[in-house]
Amino acid sequence: MAKTAIQKLHDFIYERDHREIMLTGLFLVTALLFFLFALLALWMGHEDVFGLKMGLSGVMLLLFALYRRYGHTTFFALLFLLLVEFESVSAMFGGHFYDFVTVYPFFSVFGFFFFFSLRMALWLTLLHYIFWVGFAMVQYDIDAANPVFHLVPLLNMVSTTLVVVIIGVLYHISTEITYERLEQANRQKAVLIKEIHHRIKNNLNKIASLLGLQMLRLKRGTAESPEEILRRNKLRIETMAMVHEAIYKANDLENIEAESYLKNLVGLIAQSYGRSVPTEVHADVSLPIDKMLKIGMIVNELYTNSLKYAGMKRQETPFVYISLHRYQGRCVLRYSQSGFDPADEAKLKAEKGLGMTLVKLSAEELGGEPDISVQDNTLLLAITFAC
Incomplete structure (x- = not known):
């Protein structure tokens, strides 16, 4: 009997690692968002933005297909975040959707803490921060009238980054502690079950020996x-x-x-x-x-x-x-x-x-x-x- 969509989703969620589930969801949701942004850009008359967003949506789906085939969550998570960074740079460079570009690029920082080790996440966050500060400074020299690169938006970027970093560090520490405890408990249970099976085997052998001794006594009377x-x-x-x-x-x-x-x-x-x-x-x-x-x-x-x-x-x-x-x-x-x-x-x-x-x-x-x-x-x- 063919499985329903809900059954397949249930099996996927319970058979996969939490990072696999998150990355799968991010690929699909982001591809959908890029597609919707593309339609919005087309409705607003930005044909160049329409082409860019549609292309990014297609690349997201392609990466998702490759990820489903080859796995390697960490590698494809890095590709996903780089693609989001590229989209953020293009949005800020082109001045599209000013109401969003000063905040949402920095939500990708949280992805560093979700998919990578704490040390790696901090290094990626530092590089991310240095890149965006340098990019903002260069853009300000090029176009000082651009409201995106004025003091208030830049402070917004910095404060958003700091908040996300703090949340990411706390999330990473709490998650690692929880998973370590779960793994330790699972290891203890595995050892316990193995030991119990070993004892049961010994007991069965002892029972067989007892019956053998009893048979000898019966023969002797x-x-x-x-x-x-x-x-x-x-x-x-x-x-x-x-x-x-x-x-x-x-x-x-x-x-x-x-x-x-x-x-x-x-x-x-x-x-x-x-x-x-x-x-x-x-x-x-x-x-x-x-x-x-x-x-x-x-x-x-x-x-x-x-x-x-x-x-x-x-x-x-x-x-x-x-x-x-x-x-x-x-x-x-x-x-x-x-x-x-x-x-x-x-x-x-x-x-x-x-x-x-x-x-x-x-x-x-x-x-x-x-x-x-x-x-x-x-x-x-x-x-x-x-x-």
Whole structure:
């Protein structure tokens, strides 16, 4: 389906740089103005001016066609401004349209600040000013009676130039600051998206590895039911997903708030098993995504075991306490569970199951080692790592 004129204009505006849009508009509008001036000159009987304006209108359209074909905004912007300067000189030299010529030539100064760097714009403005002052002085010597070159019009030219220069400098500075901030934000977002994709890829590889380990255990035989196997793997995947949800909310890969993440995690596990035990979570640190993933895996395995087995032998309600704090440049993750049978301590330390394997591997990846002990029927596990 052919696009309408409005759709084409919309696509052009949103696909082009702001300088491209401005230069395109200037070419077309100026060509139209020259054409209208040509008609006005013809109506007033100035056939020479009519020919000049029509020629300038044609040149503008030609430059526009070349610009659309070859691009190079800065180069064609310079050609455009030179053509406007030529038209201004011819207007002042010929004495046409006295009511306009003392002001509108100097609006081209703003184009210097729009299309060129600040230093280049200032140099072009200086050359522009020197040229027009010299031109006015020469014209005054030639025709002192010409009102265009008297003191008041010349002061008008100077004041107009100064105002436009001030506006141009302020515009250029504010625009550059804005674009620099936007570019910096875009660079940060690009890095963030790339890093997130990298982490997702790693997580998918980890999930594949977990499933591979689970398949090996199934071949060797396991007491767990298929339903339990699927539930635990589901929780492991959701543990990873929750980290990415935290990133989405915080938009920061390096500072994931640990306490809210761990609270949400234990709530998810309890909901999955349809059972809850009294639990307290205290954490005062924010950690990068890779460390939070490993901590999440550790807590997931430990808390899952607590929900499944805690209090079964001793017939008492267990209590779980999870803390994560920073001390002297290192972080300490502590997990305690009351109602633990001391007879199971040796079994827990020698556990070859997937759960404890994941705890130990995750601790090693953090740069620590799980310290497991039982005191007063309370399981204590601590992992110290750099953070």
